[in-house]
Amino acid sequence: MSAMICWRSSESGKQARYGEGMIALKFLARGAVGPFTGFVWPSPAGSTAGAWVESPPERFPERGIHACLVEHLPYWTDDELWEVELSDEKILCSPMQIVASRGRLVERVAAWTPRLAQEFGQACALKARDRAVELMKQGTRLAEAEQLFACRSIAELERVARPMSAQSKTDSLSNIAGYVADAATFARISDVATASYIAAELARVTSGSMQGFLLERSWQGRWIADRLRLAHGSPHVSV
Amino acid sequence: MSNEASMDITCQELVELVTDYSEGALSHEDRTRFEQHLVMCGGCKEYLREMRKTIAISRKLSDEDLPANVRDDLLALFRKWKAGSLR
Amino acid sequence: MSLVERHHRAMVRLAGAYVPSAVAEEVAQEAWIGVVKGLHKFEGRSSLKAWIFRILINCAQFRGLREARAVPFSALECDAQDRAVPEERFLDAEHPRWPGHWAKYPEPWSDQRLISNETLAMVANAMEGLPLTQREVMRLRDVEGWTSAEVCEALEISEANQRVLLHRARSKVRRAIEPYMSGGEAP
Numbered sequence: 001m002s003a004m005i006c007w008r009s010s011e012s013g014k015q016a017r018y019g020e021g022m023i024a025l026k027f028l029a030r031g032a033v034g035p036f037t038g039f040v041w042p043s044p045a046g047s048t049a050g051a052w053v054e055s056p057p058e059r060f061p062e063r064g065i066h067a068c069l070v071e072h073l074p075y076w077t078d079d080e081l082w083e084v085e086l087s088d089e090k091i092l093c094s095p096m097q098i099v100a101s102r103g104r105l106v107e108r109v110a111a112w113t114p115r116l117a118q119e120f121g122q123a124c125a126l127k128a129r130d131r132a133v134e135l136m137k138q139g140t141r142l143a144e145a146e147q148l149f150a151c152r153s154i155a156e157l158e159r160v161a162r163p164m165s166a167q168s169k170t171d172s173l174s175n176i177a178g179y180v181a182d183a184a185t186f187a188r189i190s191d192v193a194t195a196s197y198i199a200a201e202l203a204r205v206t207s208g209s210m211q212g213f214l215l216e217r218s219w220q221g222r223w224i225a226d227r228l229r230l231a232h233g234s235p236h237v238s239v
Numbered sequence: 240m241s242n243e244a245s246m247d248i249t250c251q252e253l254v255e256l257v258t259d260y261s262e263g264a265l266s267h268e269d270r271t272r273f274e275q276h277l278v279m280c281g282g283c284k285e286y287l288r289e290m291r292k293t294i295a296i297s298r299k300l301s302d303e304d305l306p307a308n309v310r311d312d313l314l315a316l317f318r319k320w321k322a323g324s325l326r
Numbered sequence: 327m328s329l330v331e332r333h334h335r336a337m338v339r340l341a342g343a344y345v346p347s348a349v350a351e352e353v354a355q356e357a358w359i360g361v362v363k364g365l366h367k368f369e370g371r372s373s374l375k376a377w378i379f380r381i382l383i384n385c386a387q388f389r390g391l392r393e394a395r396a397v398p399f400s401a402l403e404c405d406a407q408d409r410a411v412p413e414e415r416f417l418d419a420e421h422p423r424w425p426g427h428w429a430k431y432p433e434p435w436s437d438q439r440l441i442s443n444e445t446l447a448m449v450a451n452a453m454e455g456l457p458l459t460q461r462e463v464m465r466l467r468d469v470e471g472w473t474s475a476e477v478c479e480a481l482e483i484s485e486a487n488q489r490v491l492l493h494r495a496r497s498k499v500r501r502a503i504e505p506y507m508s509g510g511e512a513p
Binding site: 249250251252254255257258262264280281282283285286288289290292293294295296297298299300301 | 409410411413416425426427428430431432433434435440445446449450453464468469470471474485486489492493496497499500503504507
């Protein structure tokens, strides 16, 4: 989890389209509001980027401008996705985010819609379902595996998985069905941050290590990148 | 099913960390873990909002909002006292 | 002069944490005498406000010694009642997936009640019920709007100590108004 200074924008091959800095991504709550601080970001007007926002140097990285590379996206999903320009000598990179001392909103990523977010949550819940189906087959609980596999909607998945989870508090397969039911519940109400987290937690529990969690998050990051066409040749480069 | 512990903090832990969080006393790593929990927990998001509202309400108990320049004015006053002009 | 008077009220309140309220006014007056007498020693190394309140606390402690030996801010209270949220609001350690997570999310607060006088009175009342040290830290920080550095300096406590006291105080006040704010009847 240790963070380090790992990137100098001036040395990057990928320059921003709008200025000097690096283009990264940032999730915000509705109305371009910072999800934790409540800070209202100055929005771009037409093709003019929003005003620069600067963090006080003595409060870095705590009050820095937090942003995402593609692989960080599934950790921070929210209502709106923005391209943000970071202008800095040094950018702090940690496993789930990058932090700069200056940034400005450049453009809303229009492809991240409530509809796409909802699909993302559903994809995560279905991935959890598939994992559970495999494990149930291995555990010779074929009838339950079949029932889960046959579900045609998230609501149905929730209805089917929930009673399976209630069977036993100590049985690990019942518990796995519980994760599936939980993920389906949150996917159904479009709380995609929670649904995707639960799917990654299921991966951690069934693999027995954090590696499973991280791999699931990577899969989720690729899902989002593919749908937003951010994968290759985009300015949103991985370091 | 062996189990490597989750990186997540629990809600029960979060409610004891809110002040360290809002005072900027958490390390970068702990702050990230705190916010990672907030992202996926509607209950803790609400809890943090409530703590902030509690602080905002208590601020209204002040007799009057002390202007930011109170200290400067008072300092000036004391300089006068020091110089003997108010005796 | 109104500025001095303004400080004076805060000083009387703070003195009340150390001595019976009947003598708090007197202690504050003593402190002002000490401030004027000691002015030549004030070099601006600490903030003036912190310096004045330090003198007040010295006076109040000196006065308070006769009545009680206990010195505030010397130790942290710590017991189950200091928990920010009662244990039973969370899933227990036996929960197979989410131990320590909310059993049920807290209810959102009413915006209307946020600005009502009843709410204000309830907060004031909850603060009155706090242990003295917690109450004074919350009062100075949240009501008077002091910075944490100013509070630490004036009360001679560490940043960490101040945070713990502030946290317990705020948590208890939130807890006290929660039933009303989330739609319950006023007590």
